[in-house]
Amino acid sequence: MTYSEYVPGLLTANPRLIDYVEIAFEQLLQTPEVGVLWHDVPVVLHCASLSLAGNVPPTSALAEKLDYWVKKTGTPWLGEHLAYVRSDGRYRDIAEHSAATPASDLIHSDFLVDGTPFNIGYTVSPQLSASVLDRVLKASAAWEAKLKRPVLLENGPFYFAMPGSTMSQVEFINALCEHRSEARLLLDLSHLAITCSNLSLDPFETLIALPLDRVVEVHVSGAREEDGMVWDDHTLPAPALVFELFDRLMTVAQPKAVTLEYNWDAAFPVEAVIRDVGRLRQIIADRLPEVTRL
16 A cells, blocks of 8 residues: 555554555655655565656765665665656757757757756656666666666556657567566556557556566556546556456566555545545455466
């Protein structure tokens, strides 16, 4: 269960409902008192600050704070997005390909910025190319060495095909795992469903095409349809498709953790949380004895 304001009360009223709480590192920076939960329940740390696919790394001060909270919480791993969250402050017509944009266009561009890095404020799925693949491989290995924890790589939602990409998200994730035997995944099934809807892909074929033997943790959350697009939305319960994907996943894989991400609304209905935890537990109970290899 991902932390939200209602979670402490949920734990008090239902002490055996959940096995751990996932807490965002960024939340601990703002409200460190949330961290006291580790006295009552195991904590798994999640992160949206490393910008693994970007070209601007975190500051040393941020890295030190992350290292502190990794040690303080005793998290078994760190989940992080296959995304970037910081920009280098340079305009590019096509991501990663500045040579494609004439210098004269950059000089007269309305989008020209001063080259000062800044935080975008949201994790953005990157261009899927060899250069970004190499960047993610190097960054994830370096962070694992620094933190002395596995860094689970989470698939992000795609709302359109990223310009300049030379491979699909499935191909990119498979290449990550082929190039680095230590690579482990955080599979967000809601992100997968959102991506498949927006890019007109079959979600079950997409699921099975992933290296599911590398999946350590699974995320389940809601989604919202608006103006012909499907968007990530943690204020809503997960749709039926996400539970169907989880059921299919559990026939071929054995993730160590399943996290329900109902954390954007402090007034999220507790009865929906209890219901969906029960649905996930039932799928695990039904499928775990018959797990097979792909």
